[in-house]
Structure formats: structure tokens, C-alpha cells
Amino acid sequence: MNKRSLDLLYRSFDAQLSEDEKAELASALASSESLRREEEAALAMRDAVRTSAVRSFKPFFSSRVLNRMKALEKPNDPMEELWKALVTMFRPVAVAGALTLVAILAFNLASAERWTLDTMLGVSEPGIEEVWTLTVLEESNQ
Amino acid sequence: MTERELIKQAKAGNVQAFEQLVKNYESRVAATVIGMLGPCLAADDVGQEVFIRLHKYFGSFKEDASLATYITRIAINLSLNELKRRKRRQFLFRSSQLTELDATTNPDEHIDQTESQRLVHAAIQKLAPEFRSVVVLRLIEGYSTRDTADILGVPEGTVLSRLSRAQKKLKKHLTPFFQEKV
Numbered sequence: 080m081n082k083r084s085l086d087l088l089y090r091s092f093d094a095q096l097s098e099d100e101k102a103e104l105a106s107a108l109a110s111s112e113s114l115r116r117e118e119e120a121a122l123a124m125r126d127a128v129r130t131s132a133v134r135s136f137k138p139f140f141s142s143r144v145l146n147r148m149k150a151l152e153k154p155n156d157p158m159e160e161l162w163k164a165l166v167t168m169f170r171p172v173a174v175a176g177a178l179t180l181v182a183i184l185a186f187n188l189a190s191a192e193r194w195t196l197d198t199m200l201g202v203s204e205p206g207i208e209e210v211w212t213l214t215v216l217e218e219s220n221q
Numbered sequence: 222m223t224e225r226e227l228i229k230q231a232k233a234g235n236v237q238a239f240e241q242l243v244k245n246y247e248s249r250v251a252a253t254v255i256g257m258l259g260p261c262l263a264a265d266d267v268g269q270e271v272f273i274r275l276h277k278y279f280g281s282f283k284e285d286a287s288l289a290t291y292i293t294r295i296a297i298n299l300s301l302n303e304l305k306r307r308k309r310r311q312f313l314f315r316s317s318q319l320t321e322l323d324a325t326t327n328p329d330e331h332i333d334q335t336e337s338q339r340l341v342h343a344a345i346q347k348l349a350p351e352f353r354s355v356v357v358l359r360l361i362e363g364y365s366t367r368d369t370a371d372i373l374g375v376p377e378g379t380v381l382s383r384l385s386r387a388q389k390k391l392k393k394h395l396t397p398f399f400q401e402k403v
Contacts, residue, residue: 140268
């Protein structure tokens, strides 16, 4: 059984072979037992596939289709529509805001020497000079 | 009522005529969709969607064309979309088992299957979608090679080569189970 005979065999199931090809296949089938076995196997397999078909859905399929069509045709609640529109409109803003916040927190953490809540929020710790200046200013105001 | 009359009435908005068309074509759509997706719960949803699409786009259907081919084309396209969705989910969740899970852990229990039917379905599910579609249309639905090519929008030669490769793969998968038959 050579590749050419095998290809001809499979083509013969689904396409019209030329007269020459038909003769070639017939001669190959006559001389090769393995090709004949292949033909039998292929035909049995095709039959198994054809008879395996499931030809119905769950019971009351047509009723389910019509119910679903009715549900789709029903006008939607205006409040629900408004809510959906608002969610659709603000979703990108919310996502962009959340991403920006995460980026700021990441930047603050990356540039901080110590990891504390203040450094994460970008609040710098006052140095001793700043505390001194503030105290002096406060006293002079009083 | 003839099919032509049913189509005319359904297009005009007659619900009973449309319901009759659904009943007439349920078996064809079931064979196509279940053949493509396996006997899973999603198949019923896709089957319903086929008729909803038909209803929605009935206006563009030419009455001299074949309704069977028109419906089968919708069924194949929706099934291919469902397979793409599965593939995306599989990619997102990085689970190589998801396709099998869809068909086996969510089986439609209302579908009675013999052991050999189960084996054949499992073997068909192992084929890539482009091979599966030619097997379903040509071997299950019995469309000619030309009609199969028309429905899928590919040349006839492509259908023939896909069929040949698909049958060799199917035979490989099924041989251990059908030793005495195959």
C-alpha cells in the first residue's frame, strides 16, 4: 500500500475520480490486501461517525428559543439602562484612577529609604531644622 | 403548509410558523452544534442562538436559497465562535484541560449516548476546528464536498485535503476502541 493509493482511496469517498484514477485504484485494491483492509476500516469509521450524531437538544427546545426571543424583545427598564450607561462611562475613569494611584504608591515606595505608611503616601518626615523653624515661627507669632 | 409558505409567514412575523421552522430544523442544528462542541451544556445555548440569529436576519435570507444551508452556515459560524471563546478561556486560565472539561464535566445529561457515540464524539473533539467542521458537514450532515466548501467559504480542494487528514486522525484515535470494526 503506497501513499498514492491511500490518497486515491480517501479521495474516492468524497470526490469524483477520473477514469484513469478509478482504474489505478481498482488495480491497487485488487493487488493489496492492506489497502482493502484500509478501505474497510475507513468505511466503518465513516459509518461510526455518521451514526454518532445526536439529533436533538433537551426537550422543549422550540419553547426555550421562543421564550428567549420574547425576553430579548422586551423593552428594558430605563433606570437599569441608565445604570449600565453610567457604569460603562465611568469604568475607564475608575480603572485609570486606580492605575495612577498604584503607580504613585509604587514610585513613593521605590524612592523611599524606609517603607512606612507615610513614605508610601508621599508624606515626608520633617527634619530637625524644619521642626526648629516651625517652633521659632510659632513662638514669634505668639 | 409547505416550507416556502412557512418561511414567508415566519418572515412576516408569524410566531407559530417560526416555531414550526425551529422544530423542523432542530435535528439538523443539533447534529451540527453537538458535532462541533460535543454534547455539553453550551451546545443548547448555541443551538438557541442559531435560531435567534435566523429570526434577526431573516430579512436578508433570499427565499429561493436553501434554508437548510443558511441555518447550517449560522450553526457552524456560531460553533466556531464558541470554540474560539473556549480557546481564549483556556489561554487565560492556562488550563490545557478546559476544552475537555467543557464537554465532559458539563455534559448535557438529557442527551443519551451509547459508549461508541461517546468515543466517536471524544475523537471528533480532539480534531482542530477546521477539521472538525468538514467532518461534521460532510460525514455527519451528508453535505456534498461542494456544499461543504460553500458553507465554509473555502475551495473544494481544501475540503478534500482536510477530510483526508481528519479521517486519518480519527482512525488513529478510534482504532484502539473499534478493533473489531475499524
